[in-house]
Amino acid sequence: MENKLFYRSFKTKLGRMGIVWNEKDRRVKIIEMMLVDSSLNSVKKRYPEILIGRNKIIEKTIEDIKSSLCGRSVKFNIKILELSKLSGFQKKVLIFITKIPPGQTMTYGEVARKLGFPNAARAIGQALAKNPFPIIIPCHRVVKSNKNIGGFKGGVALKKKLLIIERRASLLHPL
Incomplete structure (x- = not known):
């Protein structure tokens, strides 16, 4: 076919x-x-x-x-999701961030450390910048180490809206 x-x-x-x-x-x-x-x-x-x-x-x-x-x-x-065209590192990063609960965030550095790459915060950011599945794979839940919002494929304003929606929902309906 x-x-x-x-x-x-x-x-x-x-x-x-x-x-x-x-x-x-x-x-x-x-x-x-x-x-x-x-x-x-x-x-x-x-x-x-x-x-x-x-x-x-x-x-x-x-x-x-x-x-x-x-x-x-x-x-x-x-x-x-068609993950076969992604690098092994990017797959690992994207699959890991699906485990970040709605309403919560992690920094690029925290993700890097959890994955066993303590000096790879920038590489984590680059992998997330290429995420072909935003929202489905919630790259918006990863922020800068100073807790500033960081970048997002759909724009910073959309990233802020997504985080606000999830935080409100998690406060109203905790897991």
Whole structure:
């Protein structure tokens, strides 16, 4: 079966977002999630053969994203993420940060130490800057050592909003 790329744009309380995925042999793998500039024209520049699509697994993921943006606790299915094109180090970092609970943060240095790379805070930041699955893999929960917000693919303002939503929800509904 041919490997086809699909795209689905969706509206959230924080703006329009998009997901690119492939389907091959009845398996779905999310390739990228877009927080900004998720218009079909911008997506087609990067993926010229893309098709607009729908899929039950993707619809469930979209509902989970919308729920998380409303402050509900969600356990994302990371098995459907296409991690094979990432370096071993980046996979290790991204999988580790899925364990940071909503409403909590860690610094780049703390993540580096927990992973056994005590001098790799900058490398952690670079791995997170390339996270193709923001929100699903919550790189927004990692901040600078001085607790300043740090960077984010969707912009610092969006990172702040995500952290506020999660903190409020964790105060209202502690785990």
